[in-house]
Amino acid sequence: MEIISTNIARPTKIQWNGQELITGIYKQPVNQPITLEREIVANDVIADRKVHGGVYKACYLFSTDHYPYWKEKYPDLDWNWGMFGENLTVEGLDESKLRIGNIYRLGTALVQVTQPREPCFKLGVKFETQDILKQFIDHGFPGTYVSVLEEGEVTVGDVLKLVQESENTLTVQQFYRLLFSRKKDKDIVKLAIDNEALPQYKRERLKKIL
Numbered sequence: 001m002e003i004i005s006t007n008i009a010r011p012t013k014i015q016w017n018g019q020e021l022i023t024g025i026y027k028q029p030v031n032q033p034i035t036l037e038r039e040i041v042a043n044d045v046i047a048d049r050k051v052h053g054g055v056y057k058a059c060y061l062f063s064t065d066h067y068p069y070w071k072e073k074y075p076d077l078d079w080n081w082g083m084f085g086e087n088l089t090v091e092g093l094d095e096s097k098l099r100i101g102n103i104y105r106l107g108t109a110l111v112q113v114t115q116p117r118e119p120c121f122k123l124g125v126k127f128e129t130q131d132i133l134k135q136f137i138d139h140g141f142p143g144t145y146v147s148v149l150e151e152g153e154v155t156v157g158d159v160l161k162l163v164q165e166s167e168n169t170l171t172v173q174q175f176y177r178l179l180f181s182r183k184k185d186k187d188i189v190k191l192a193i194d195n196e197a198l199p200q201y202k203r204e205r206l207k208k209i210l
Contacts, residue, residue: 001160003106004064005089006034007082009045014125024052025122027082033155034087036109036148041087055147056114056199062086062143063093069139074127085123086143088154095141095173101166101197109152110163114197116142116176137180144172147197168195184209 007027014021024045035042039054046053062084071079081089095116102113119137124130136142170191175198178188189210193203 001090001092003088003154003156003158004091005029005081006032006154006156007087007089008034008041008043009082009085011045014122016121016125023122023125025085025126027085027087029081029089033107033153035151035153036106036111037151038148044087057145058148059088059111059146060086060117060143061088061090061093061146062117063095063141064089064091065093066139066141073135074132077127083126084117084143085126090160093143095144095176096171098144098172099166099168100170100172100175100195101168102162103149103164103166104146104160105163106146106160107152107154107158108150109148109154110150111146111148111160112197113166113172114145114147115199115202116144116172116179118142118176118179140173140177142172142176166195166197168197170195186210 006029008030009024009027011022011024012026014023036059039058040046041059098113100113100115104111119133121130123136124132168191174188175192178184178192189206192198193206
């Protein structure tokens, strides 16, 4: 898995339900390394700290592998890396194989896979239709957030080097599908509850299912 683009946002004003809001989803490639800090990417914009940033969402990664699918679906948009609001565009990232809890050396940083991205209305604003939300869920390849265990710099050409594979076999895609499925697979629920890389509040919610 190789970093193809490092992306940072400037604050962007959008209109939503008659209100003017600020968002950091409009990320653009930058020609320098980015610094992964404990709860945020340095110099990036996080408009709503309740749902973005923090220990379990310090940095968002999305795969180049899925860009062709979305470009074909939305050919009239102005395409560039960072289109999905990701800080790091990664070649070869496969959510169906990527285990939550895996630890990687990334540039000089050390990161741990924590959870998939759950789309919100701001992605719909960027794609000019809220239909993208259901499409994004159905597609099943949401990218992943990571926590930052050791702060450091990441630049284009860096690769994710596996330091420790999680003994818990729950993948990013399995957990993503679990979140949005009406009928919950109890075996997957158990894996999620036992996975300490996931936020505690998500695991507590799942306990109610069993």
